[in-house]
Amino acid sequence: MNNDLEEVMNYFKEICKIPHGSKNEKRLSDWICKLAENKGLEVKQDELWNIIVHKKASYGLENSDAIIFQAHLDMVCEKIKSSNHDFEKDPIDIAEYCENGKKYLRANGTTLGADDGIGVAIILMMMLNDNIKMPECYFIFTTQEEIGMYGANYIDLSNINAKYLINLDSEEEDVATVGCAGGLNLILGKEEKQEKSSNRIYELEISGLKGGHSGVDIDKGRINSNYLAALILDCIEDVQISSIKGGTKDNVICYSTNVLFSTNTMKEKIESIIKKVLDNIEVTDDDRDLKISVKAIDKGMMVYPNKTSKEIIELILGLKQNVIDMSTKMNNIVESSGNVGIVAVDENRIIVNESLRSSVEEKKYEYARYNKKIAEKLGFVCKEEGEYPGWDINTNSLLQKIYRDSYKNTHNGKEPKIVSIHAGLECGIFAKKNNMLDMISIGPNLYDVHTPNERLDVDSVKRLLSTLFEMIEKILWRSQK
Ligand SMILES: [Zn+2]
Secondary structure: OHHHHHHHHHHHHHHHHOOOEOOOOHHHHHHHHHHHHHOOOEEEEOOOOOEEEEEOOOOOOOOOOOEEEEEEOOEOOOEOOOOOOOOOOOOOOEEEEEEOOEEEEEEOOEOOOHHHHHHHHHHHHHHHOOOOOOOOEEEEEEOOOOOOOHHHHHOOOOOOOOOEEEEOOOOOOOEEEEEEOEEEEEEEEEOOOOEEOOOEEEEEEEEOOOOOEOOOOHHHOOOOHHHHHHHHHHOOOOOEEEEEEEOOOOOEOOOOEEEEEEEOOOHHHHHHHHHHHHHOOOOOHHHOOOEEEEEEEOOOOEEOOHHHHHHHHHHHHHOOOEEEEEOOOOOOOEEEEEEEEEEEEOOOOEEEEEEEEEOOHHHHHHHHHHHHHHHHHOOOEEEEEEEEOOEOOOOOOHHHHHHHHHHHHHOOOOOOEEEEEOOOOHHHHHHHHOOOOEEEEOOOOEEOOOOOOOEEEHHHHHHHHHHHHHHHHHHHHHHHO
16 A cells, blocks of 8 residues: 555656646646557547546446546646746755654745646556556546646547546545536726826735635635725725736635825825725635735826726626635535636737636526626626536536545544535536446545645555555446446
């Protein structure tokens, strides 16, 4: 067992050496194809660098039900401000450390990419290790998951005949996911001419917020810095925005925003506005490092007219966002939400990007319509992108039962939690492609994914492997009966 963990961790370290941000997966994909080909396995790689590897059943197990193991190749590339890391070519610099007797992995100033590199590493171990007795297996590696699950959308599963799919893209050891939200991106844009400002220019900088995943962390009460910036700017009557830089990923709760604007208002007055705004919002402990600074800039700048600037602010504040509504079917599950992950305003264009999610398809469309109406009223052009379907809970799932029993056997009789999550999972797309697949999504403990604080609990990988092996055994045993 320890050897299996070591093998997995070694594959993970190799994966970290190969840059693999979304759309930059070719090298990692090629490397995996090589590994599989060298083993004599049947490999298919498509134009988006998705891979399907087929491995025949171990001797004597040819009649067992086939399993698909699946993970995504790409990672979210986020780094701390002072980091010089180049995600196009630098390896992720990883460090192992201990805390309260537990072993963790993290990266030096960047995301770690254990989402979903650790899933990929586990699959590589099962794919390449001949000592494990396995039924017929398909190992599927998808690309561009983090930017809209384009790989999963594109991949051709029509020739695959499997009963089960185990997705290894979850983040909590004791939680298995059996349903997910669908979503879409709204891109709201406007082009207008800037003019010379005669007023003083200020720089507003919001930083130190926790951020996090715009789906699974949306109910934690964390502040989106784009929204906070708009709340502040909204109180400055004659504001004229020169630029806004807030966020680069639609699926990350924006944690720092930088605004250049002009106004006649004095600095002291702006500072008192900031204080008043802060007094009126709730800052949770997660956001305790919040910093807001404003300083005068000694140079002239081009700015948008006051009317346009007000429209930008009104749009950001007017969009339905954060937790929109909670599920009426399951306790404490967010049903619909929105995240204004990117606001990019410069001399050429104004762009506001919101990611909307809902486990109820009709609600997803309803809120998209609502937000588009607001945007259009304010003169913005709306585009929808990256729509993905949800995954309905299957109440008759055999795989859920197999998982539950295996988890209990490998965790001292403890019950796992079975949930539906408020984030997109590739399982939603697979369900749309093949509604006969019995699926589950599991994973080890990961913390603060999609942020430079991302950490992996190494021992939880070991326990996950025991659970997985037990699941495989139960599947083999069931199909031999
Ligand atoms: Zn992931």
